[in-house]
Amino acid sequence: MSRTRAGAALSTLSPAQQAVLEAAKLDLSNLSSERTAQDAERRSLARDFCSDTVTAPPQAMLEYAFKVTSFGDDVFQRDYCTNALEKHVANLCGKEAGLFISSGTMGNQIALRCLLEQPPYSVLCDQRSHLSQYETGGAAYNSGATLIPVVPSDGRFLSLEDVKKHIILTDDIHYATTQVIALENTLNGSVHPQQSILEIASFGKQHGMKMHLDGARLWHVAVETGQPLSELCSPFDTVTLCFSKGLGAPAGSILVGTEKTIALARRYRKLFGGAMRQIGILSACAAYALTHHLSLLPSVHSKAKRLAQGLQDMGISITTPVETCMVWFDPSPVGLTTENIASEAAALQEPITMFGSNRVVVHIQTSDEAIDDLLRLVRSLIQNGGPTGRGTTVLRGVYSARL
Ligand SMILES: Cc1ncc(COP(=O)(O)O)c(C=O)c1O
Known part of the structure; x- marks a missing residue:
């Protein structure tokens, strides 16, 4: 619409309608003092050790994302950048399909919701895991699941012996039988040895368990050990991987699994209110992160x-x-x-x-x-024999390695 026609259309609106339009306006370009503070904050990220989620998307990532982004509606699976990203990561992980999810927490919760069928049941996991500690009790809320949080006997990783000791296999009516074993890799930055995972998965499969991996930082394992992601993911039915932590994208995770599970996950993502529309820009950032940040x-x-x-x-x-x-x-x-x-x-x-x-x-x-x-x-x-006394108050982090 030309400027004059737009002006003419506006002038046909009542003063009350025009007031509605005026009230809604927001110009973020004039927040100059905040922008200056943010530029300083961006520089200070180099000195921020709180988490790997604090990174800021670099200019080159944003430029790439603007250049390549698609504008399709992802709820209708019409966003070609997102479709391509999902296919690419599923392939990398040796799985049939993938689903872009807004956060790692939602990825884990949707995965459990897909794998668990009919309560009562339990999910065995490491006591220190994100699932157990930092997902707001989501497994109980979203899936009606009891967690069995296990303290690894060697203080480092769940072993087959730990799993055997705590898993509930009985069909005695007093117990919530275990249906899913959920592992995390890396956990607290440590790599869970693949041999131990294979032993747990093989035992789990013999007893009809489903296997989920919180692989928010599985990229780190692949890069550190040289094991392909497909090998790392193969013992698992579902794996969540995050783009917004070690890889430095602004948002997003992906859940991979079979076509059937991911079709169900797509439905649960909608039910959880996590289906989004034109997310090509986020998928493009994730693609940039895989290409330029993994290295x-x-x-x-x-x-x-x-x-x-x-x-x-x-x-x-x-x-x-x-x-x-x-x-x-x-x-x-x-x-x-x-x-x-x-x-x-x-x-x-x-x-x-x-x-x-x-x-x-x-x-x-x-x-x-x-x-x-x-x-x-x-x-x-x-x-100097201790603190200077010049220190300022700091936040206590939520994350602690207590066992
Ligand atoms: C191992 C692990 N899993 C899952 C999550 C949850 O990710 P999000 O913050 O995107 O929900 C985190 C967050 O830090 C994490 O460290």
């Missing part, structure tokens, strides 16, 4: 290992072997607390951000300088 993970892992080694050399205890992007530590042997370190880091002239918990996460935008500065800070706190 950054080896460097992320070596930065995390360098940080862990540096802390250990000062006498700090590293409580979980560092294999990918997370460092779990306990500074009590050198007379410090995690809160001390986080609050002193926040008070640096160029602040370093970390939760006051025993976890730090390295991501694709973490700088080498930030790692050097964090190590320097901790060294000086130890040398």
Whole structure:
């Protein structure tokens, strides 16, 4: 519509209608002070160790996404970028089909909803898993499932023996028989050895179990070990993988499985209110992340290992072997607390951000300088016999490696 015709059409509206239009207007381009703050925040992400979800999409990702994006309605499966992404990741994972899901939590919840059929039933998982700890009790709410959260006997991974000890196989009417074994890889940044997974899956299959993998960071396992994703996914009926964590896309996860399961998952995604329309732009960001960010993970892992080694050399205890992007530590042997370190880091002239918990996460935008500065800070706190008192209050992170 030409400007004059648009103007003429508007002038036929009543003052009340025009007021409705005026009230709805929002110009985000004039938030200049927030934009300046955000530019500074983008730079500070290089010094943010809270999570790998804090990354900001780089300009090149956004430009690529604008250039290639499709505009189809994904609810009708008419978005060709999303269709192509789903097919590509399903192929990579050796599965028949994939479904774009807005978050990892929803991916796990929909997967369980698909795999579980008729309550009562239970799902066996690691006590530390996201499913058990951080999904707001979703398995009970969404699927009516009881969780059996198991503490691994070796303190590291669920073994076949752990599973055998806790799984409920009886058909005695007093029990909620286990129908799904849900594993997580990586879990707290550690790689679950594939041999152990194969043993658990083989036992599970013998007893009619379905297998789900929370593979939010399975990319890290593939890159670190060189095992193809198809091999890593093969023991599982369903796998969730995230684009918005280690890979640095702004949003999105994918659930892969058989054609039949994914068709059902599409229905549950609608029921959960998670079906979205023109999501080509998000799929394009995910494609960019796969193409350009996966290759950054080896460097992320070596930065995390360098940080862990540096802390250990000062006498700090590293409580979980560092294999990918997370460092779990306990500074009590050198007379410090995690809160001390986080609050002193926040008070640096160029602040370093970390939760006051025993976890730090390295991501694709973490700088080498930030790692050097964090190590320097901790060294000086130890040398000076403790905190300076200049520290500021910090948030305690929700994530902790307690067993
Ligand atoms: C292992 C794991 N699974 C699932 C999720 C949930 O992902 P989202 O935050 O996208 O719901 C997370 C989030 O950090 C995670 O670490």
